[in-house]
Amino acid sequence: MSKQKPPRPKQGDVRKRRKNRGTDTIQPVADLQTTSSQHLTKRRRSSIRAGLAVMGGRTAGALSRRLHLGGGTSIAGLVAQRLYPDIVGHLSKQLAHGSILVTGTNGKTTTSGFIAAILSDAGLRVWRNREGSNLMRGVAGALVIRARPNGNLRRAGQAVSIFEVDEAVMPQAVRTIPPRVAVFTNLFRDQLDRYGEVDSVSARWRQAVSLLPGNTALILNADDPATAQLGEFFPGKVMYYGIDDPSLDLAAQGLPAERHQAIDTRTCPHCGGEYIYSLRYYSHLGHYRCSKCQRTRPEADVRAVKVITDGIDRLRMQVETATQQGEIVIPLAGFYNIYNALAAIAASQALGIAWDPIVSGIEQFKPAFGRGERVQIEGRTLRLLLAKNPTGFNEVLRTLFNNGTFRHLLLVLNDNVADGRDISWIWDVDFERIVRHTATLTVAGTRALDLALRLKYTGIEQQDMTIVSSAPLRAAKSVKRSKAHSARQRRRVSTAGAARGTQLIATGEGGVINQAPTRGYGIANALDSAIRGTPVGETLFVVPTYTGLLEIHHELERRGLTPHYWEEKGP
Amino acid sequence: MKDAPAPRFTLTLGHLYPDQLNLYGDRGNILTLRRRCELRGIELRVVGLGIGDALAPDEYDMLFIGGGQDKEQAPVAQDLYEIKGIGLWAAIEDDMPVLAVCGGYQLLAHYYRPASGPDMRGLGVFDAWTIHKGAHVPRCIGDVAISWNGSTLVGFENHGGRTYLGTAKPLGKVLKGYGNNAEDHTEGAVYRNAYGTYMHGSLLPKNPHFADFLIALAFKRSYGRTDRAAENLDQSMDQYNGSMPAAHRTKASKRPSKSRSRSQQGIADDPVTFLPPLEDTLEWEAHAALLERMGLYSAAVDALCRYREVGTVLHLPNSSPALK
Numbered sequence: 001m002s003k004q005k006p007p008r009p010k011q012g013d014v015r016k017r018r019k020n021r022g023t024d025t026i027q028p029v030a031d032l033q034t035t036s037s038q039h040l041t042k043r044r045r046s047s048i049r050a051g052l053a054v055m056g057g058r059t060a061g062a063l064s065r066r067l068h069l070g071g072g073t074s075i076a077g078l079v080a081q082r083l084y085p086d087i088v089g090h091l092s093k094q095l096a097h098g099s100i101l102v103t104g105t106n107g108k109t110t111t112s113g114f115i116a117a118i119l120s121d122a123g124l125r126v127w128r129n130r131e132g133s134n135l136m137r138g139v140a141g142a143l144v145i146r147a148r149p150n151g152n153l154r155r156a157g158q159a160v161s162i163f164e165v166d167e168a169v170m171p172q173a174v175r176t177i178p179p180r181v182a183v184f185t186n187l188f189r190d191q192l193d194r195y196g197e198v199d200s201v202s203a204r205w206r207q208a209v210s211l212l213p214g215n216t217a218l219i220l221n222a223d224d225p226a227t228a229q230l231g232e233f234f235p236g237k238v239m240y241y242g243i244d245d246p247s248l249d250l251a252a253q254g255l256p257a258e259r260h261q262a263i264d265t266r267t268c269p270h271c272g273g274e275y276i277y278s279l280r281y282y283s284h285l286g287h288y289r290c291s292k293c294q295r296t297r298p299e300a301d302v303r304a305v306k307v308i309t310d311g312i313d314r315l316r317m318q319v320e321t322a323t324q325q326g327e328i329v330i331p332l333a334g335f336y337n338i339y340n341a342l343a344a345i346a347a348s349q350a351l352g353i354a355w356d357p358i359v360s361g362i363e364q365f366k367p368a369f370g371r372g373e374r375v376q377i378e379g380r381t382l383r384l385l386l387a388k389n390p391t392g393f394n395e396v397l398r399t400l401f402n403n404g405t406f407r408h409l410l411l412v413l414n415d416n417v418a419d420g421r422d423i424s425w426i427w428d429v430d431f432e433r434i435v436r437h438t439a440t441l442t443v444a445g446t447r448a449l450d451l452a453l454r455l456k457y458t459g460i461e462q463q464d465m466t467i468v469s470s471a472p473l474r475a476a477k478s479v480k481r482s483k484a485h486s487a488r489q490r491r492r493v494s495t496a497g498a499a500r501g502t503q504l505i506a507t508g509e510g511g512v513i514n515q516a517p518t519r520g521y522g523i524a525n526a527l528d529s530a531i532r533g534t535p536v537g538e539t540l541f542v543v544p545t546y547t548g549l550l551e552i553h554h555e556l557e558r559r560g561l562t563p564h565y566w567e568e569k570g571p
Numbered sequence: 572m573k574d575a576p577a578p579r580f581t582l583t584l585g586h587l588y589p590d591q592l593n594l595y596g597d598r599g600n601i602l603t604l605r606r607r608c609e610l611r612g613i614e615l616r617v618v619g620l621g622i623g624d625a626l627a628p629d630e631y632d633m634l635f636i637g638g639g640q641d642k643e644q645a646p647v648a649q650d651l652y653e654i655k656g657i658g659l660w661a662a663i664e665d666d667m668p669v670l671a672v673c674g675g676y677q678l679l680a681h682y683y684r685p686a687s688g689p690d691m692r693g694l695g696v697f698d699a700w701t702i703h704k705g706a707h708v709p710r711c712i713g714d715v716a717i718s719w720n721g722s723t724l725v726g727f728e729n730h731g732g733r734t735y736l737g738t739a740k741p742l743g744k745v746l747k748g749y750g751n752n753a754e755d756h757t758e759g760a761v762y763r764n765a766y767g768t769y770m771h772g773s774l775l776p777k778n779p780h781f782a783d784f785l786i787a788l789a790f791k792r793s794y795g796r797t798d799r800a801a802e803n804l805d806q807s808m809d810q811y812n813g814s815m816p817a818a819h820r821t822k823a824s825k826r827p828s829k830s831r832s833r834s835q836q837g838i839a840d841d842p843v844t845f846l847p848p849l850e851d852t853l854e855w856e857a858h859a860a861l862l863e864r865m866g867l868y869s870a871a872v873d874a875l876c877r878y879r880e881v882g883t884v885l886h887l888p889n890s891s892p893a894l895k
Contacts, residue, residue: 189594199642266590272646421713422727424772427599446864449857453776456853457602475859475871479879 046090050151053084057144073129077141088136091143092177094153097124097160099177100347101170103205104185104227106392107340108164110332110371111185114344115162118361122353125158136172139163167201170208181347182212183219185339187226187265188283188391189425202226202269209233217350219343222300223285225275226265231298239350241342242300245307248335249279249286268293282335282398283391302346304338309402313372319345324355329363332372333399336392370549375561379536384552387543388419390428396543397433406439408540410530412523412548413445414470419545423447431458440533441465444526445548466533468526523551578614580845582789585631587655588639589619591647592674595729597637599773600670603782604633611846613790622650626658633789634662638673638771641685641703641731648691651678656694663696668788669765672774676759676767677701677732680739686731697760697767698737699751708733714865715748715770717758720886722877723870724778725861726770734769736760742768747865764788777861779854779883787846787885794845848882855883 057080064075080087092099102112116126129142142163147153165173167187174182187201205227212218214236221227222242231238265284267274273292280286289296306318315330317338330341341362348358367373370386385400387393400407415423434441435458443452448469456462534540544552586601601617608615620626639647651659663669669679677683680699683691686706693700708731715728724743733752741751742759750758751769759768766785768774775782855878862871877884 199640267643272642422595422729422772424596424599424727427596427602427773427776428593447860449853449860450777453853453857454599457599457606457776462850462853469860473856473860473863473871473875475863475868475875476856478872479875 046084046086047151049084050087050090050147051149053080053087054144054147054151055149056080056083057087057141058147061141061145073141073145074135074137075141076144077137077139080144081137081140086176088140088143088176090151091147091153092161095127095159095161096157098180099161099163100181100183100351101163101165101173101177101179102183102185102343102347103165103167103170103173103208104183104221105167105188105389106395107185107336107343110337110340110367111183111343111347112162112164113371114341114362114365115183115347117365118344118348118353118358119160119162119351121357121361121364122348123158123357124160127159127161129163135166136169136176139165139173139177168204171204171211174208174211178213179216181217181219181350182208183343183347184221184227184230185343186221186224186285188389205230206233212236217347219346219350220298221285221339221343222298223281223287223339224265225268225284225288225297228298229269237350239301239346240298241302241339241346242297242304243281243307243338243342244300244303244305246279248281248307250282268295270295282395285339300342302342302349304342307338309333317341321345321349323349326355326359328359331363331365332367334372334395335398336395370544370553375556377556377559377561378531380531380534381539382531382542382556383539384542384544384549386546386549388545390425393426393429393543397430400541401433401437404437406437407434408440408530408534408538409434409438410442410444410526410540410542410544411451412526412542412544412552413443413447413451414545414547414551415447416547418547423450426451426454429454431455431460435459438464439538440530442468442526442530442533444468444470444523445545446470466529468529469521470523472521523548524555527552527555576610576612578609579612580790580794581614581616582608582632582786582793583616583618583630585620585626585634586617587620587626587634587636587651587675588622588647589637590621591643592637592639594639595637595673595727595771596773597635597672597771600635600637600672600775600782603773603775603779604635604786607779607782607849608786610849611786613786613845620655622646623654626655626662628658628662628665628667631662631667632793633785634659634667634669636669636671636675636678638675638730640674641688644674644678644683645688645691647674648678648683648693651694652692659694660696663763663765666764666788666792668785668792670774670785671765671767672771673728673730673769676769677730677734679765679767680734680760681737683732696762696765697739698762699734699739699760699767700737701732701734703732711749711753711769713748714772714861715750715758716746716862716865716867716870717743717748717750717770718746719743719781720784722780722884722886723858723862723867723874724768724770724774724781725772725858725865726768726774726777727772728769729771730769734760742766746867746870764792777854777858779849779851780886783846783883784886790845846885851878851883 057076060079061073061076084090100115102108102115112128116128120126127142127146129138143153143161153159163173163177184205209218209230210233212234216236218231218234218236218238220231220238220240222240228240231240268290271290271293273290275284275288276291277286277288287297302319302321304317305320308316310316310329313331313333315332315338316327317330318327319325319342328341330337344362345358370384373384375382375384385396387396413423413426415421431454441455441460441464443455443465445451448467452462452465452467455465530540542552584601584604605615605617618631671679678691678693679696680693680701681695682693683701684703685691686703710729710731711733712729713727714725716723716725719742723746728748735752736757739760739762741757742761745756745758750756758770759766855874859871859875862874
């Protein structure tokens, strides 16, 4: 595609310094003719500070990588931000094609992946915070590692940056990086312990939208009332995307159990009336209208009118936009990826990208980190499917168990800060779907026992799953050591032969407590056990939470099976 | 699930506001009650009671109210006060077991004062009140463990409001976590058989003794006595019905199936006969693992030992642990 000239920004306060942007490499000093000499010194000083921050950040990042503490991107950003709080603003201003911000509960990574693929097919240099750290420090890190020690970005001339931004930091992100395009994918309950409640995220988003520059294009999911309503707060250009395919309605598919499913937005923000749905795809996504004030779902500008599931890992959809229509094959499974692709199409069209790179970008998309990527291991195929909240989890299960095939499954539930400390959401996941459809089932993670309990109450027998906790239960050991009399008691009841006796025997022999020493702990053992259970040539599906995915990746790297994700080369 | 005996008894659980107050995996509590009943040959019917539905106390054996967001809580508070209030009060005064978690707990106290907006009037079942001190005061978020009836309860709490108890008795003493208000180490509130708590996560799966306790309360109340002292009462249905309070009598006459099963099988003199112990190793390991994660190592050992020795202890009010 031809190089997209960014619209000339208004001479507004925040964007003032960006006005000289062009397709050539720009220096922040380029518009000096128009500024005063004080301004010059100020600019120089900030440039020096930025240089220092860049060097500090990159050193910290390199150190952290060398010491195997992690990818080093977040720490680079953290240090750089400490040295120069406005480092993100300073660097992002140099991007010739500006920035795209993507936020929402689910689909940030895949959506920005689609956009990145499309834009690089269109001939742009795309920068992302692809390592998955979507707090401001991750954004800062992504810029810092591409900056020169003089505080300038390398090859900023062709560059467009796509940042996935955590829901809660969106107002802050918008303030620092006035975007050309802002995408809101959806809003579900996720990490309630960190965000408080879904409503408080909604409030932050409204604030973020009010901070957007007037020439930003706002891309919203029409099917999610929580994102669609944001359009009412924005006077500029708004594009909606959505699905117009009645055959995908839950009721049409005969899934009454979904009534209990996590539904996170039920009432209209204006009048508190309940939403009535004429079509519901999943959770609160669908065609809705408020029962009181009659506000309805906005018409979608980019819409999927026909969606066909094409095997386990492909979706075929017929897309219509204002100017184009055609079929696009999404090389990913999962209903939510329709939305991700539509969001990417809308964002690309807002940037004026032609249709061909849009189609090729999506069709040749390689799954992002933990979003269905494939790894070959000991003759088996491993597929990693991140699931970090009830809706995401339900969609993963719906994809895997929609046609009665038996699956080999490894579930990893962690409760680290990045996952959310609260795991009560597992009780809102429709595990009923997987009962009697798992060939083998391994449960792992810091809260493996909780997940096993959830599965037990779904109706999966304990002997049908392998539980590999991340750490041994220390208390169980001292129970065994100190309780000689309990062993006596066990003998006594076993001779009595009562029902209670057999139960205690079962506790002694079959429970996790006694098997613990032979089974082992931790993700490596869980992975081994799950792989052993999967016959050669078959596929093991790994469904981890966020830090579980990091652990799996780390373990696979240790075995030399995946590239270090932070060393992945950008397109 | 396999080998669940054919149901001999029926209990009905009224689930209040399943569509509005459903934020924190409360489905886990219902699933747990249902399954633990099912394995004992008790069918647990769950009836959803939404906004506008009346609550007829005779039709239920147990009630559950979950938690929701502030926005969703306001219409619920109004409905609870205006439509279900009388029925709920009657049920609670008649010793019906009620479990109210988080938002539901707040609405059973005198009032909830949100950070912004008008107070929500509660039912005043618990002599307690809740104040949300605004966005600058951090929410009480994290794992929580309390002592209860000589054992422990574990869960996760996430609440902005701080609850202060008047004369209400707390459910337990906080061992780790915030509890009602992060100040006085109390958690939850109790009035008759109504239990309010901030613990979700979900509460009942990891606390099988509390789940069984609630089932036993419901069973005892609806099917007669659970203690030996009342054994003789079973011999004559007429005599039994005559001695029951009015509410029970109407219930028994409305439900011939219950009376029949009672006279036929002569049940319920010992909780073990109607709530036989279950295989709860996984439950107690999850319970102990969470205690251990909170650093309550000896409590974890105690919980496992107790289970090893006597299984899931069935606590009943005014009686010693039944399985001793």
